[in-house]
Amino acid sequence: MKKIFFLVVMFVLSVGYASAQSQAEIKFDTTTHDFGTFSENNPIVSCVFTFTNTGDAPLVIHQAVASCGCTVPDYTKEPIQPGKKGSVKVTYNGTGKYPGHFKKSITLRTNAKTEMMRLYIEGEMTPKDAK
Known part of the structure; x- marks a missing residue:
């Protein structure tokens, strides 16, 4: 009876260990974007961050949170298979914001080896009447 119990415990532990070995990994082409200078006349700007799942398990982004309400992230919702690409727009x-320099962050929570990542955007918004 002790042998059977021991074998069952070893089997469960080995299955748990084996499943823990396969893990997603997220690798971004770049983690910062500079919009440069843009006018308050056209105050809405966007960029896309592209990433690859370099791990050996499906990658899932659970959450993307911006540091400010003026910044909105939109990300790939379905699981990204190993070797495939996804994006965060x-x-x-x-x-309604004051012209000038800004720097914002977007925090991603994933199931990857690195569970939390930050992306950064920055730029300079010039006043409407500036030439």
Whole structure:
């Protein structure tokens, strides 16, 4: 009886260990984007961050949270298979914001080896009457 119990415990532990070995990994082409200078006349700008799942398990983005309500992230919702690409589109809306330099962050929570990542956007919004 002890042998059977021991074998069952070893089997469960080995299955758990084997399943823990396959894990997703997220690799971004770049984690920062500079919009440069843009006018308050056209205060909405967007960029796309592209990433690849370099791990050996499906990658899932659970959450994408911006540091400010003026920044909205939109990301690939379905699981990204190993070797495949996904994206995070970030839109900054400077309407009603003071012109000048800004820097915002977007925090991603995933099932990857690195569970939390940050993306950054920045730029300079010039006043409406600036030439």
